[in-house]
Amino acid sequence: MVNPTALFRGAVLALACLAAQGAQAQLFGDDQARQAILDLRQRFDQSVAAQNRLVEENAQMRRSLLDLQQQIESLRGELARGRGQEEQFTRDIGELKRAQTGQQQALEDRVRRLETAESTRAATETAAAPPPPAPTLPGSDAAASVGDKQDYDAALAVFRAGDFKGAQTGFANFIKRHPRSSLAPSALFWLGNAQYATRDYKEAITNFRSLLTASPNHQRAPEAMLSIANCQIELKDTRAARATLESLVKTYPQSEAAQAGRERLSRLK
Incomplete structure (x- = not known):
């Protein structure tokens, strides 16, 4: 015979176990949800x-x-x-x-004009010259003039070749060796032109003025004065260039250089 009290106790215990299991399952489900959310x-x-x-x-x-x-x-x-x-x-x-x-x-045109004028003058002087004197011994004045001409021609050949630095050296040496030569003014002229060609305008002006001071009546004096004006124009000294050209026209009115000076005066501002 089944004891009712024992049966009741067994039922209560079973219910308690089921409740515990349910609570444990619910707690385990909440933890998983929270972990999933995290x-x-x-x-x-x-x-x-x-x-x-x-x-x-x-x-x-x-x-x-x-x-x-x-x-x-x-x-x-x-x-x-x-x-x-x-x-x-x-x-x-x-x-x-x-x-x-x-x-x-x-510059080349100027050289040709001057060479032509020099050749004409030399031919005229040769035709009008008296018979040559008797030969002189080496070391005489005549022999010295021949040496001057050779040195001068050598420097001029360097200038014509376009070696303007070399020409400056040649003409400067000529002037030192032959300061009293009749060719010294021409050497100063070509020295100034060689310096003009290398844009050494201030030194060119100095040598052109030396020519004018030493030989104001030299055949190249008008050209030297015109060259001074050209140097002053290159140096942007228009006032000085105008004064030089006016002096050229006044001092050498019949020269070709004066004619060129008049034309340049009309263009100067």
């Missing part, structure tokens, strides 16, 4: 952090691209300025070459 929040935070890094990297890339674009524009500007400077430099070089060619041509 995992989801962690992944969300990581996703947000990754997105923020991408945004920052994108912004940094944009700034780098803007800097690069500015550098490219700056380089383009510098390249354009460099091209402009190169073109201007090319134009300046061309103008300088044209100016030098013009000066060289003018």
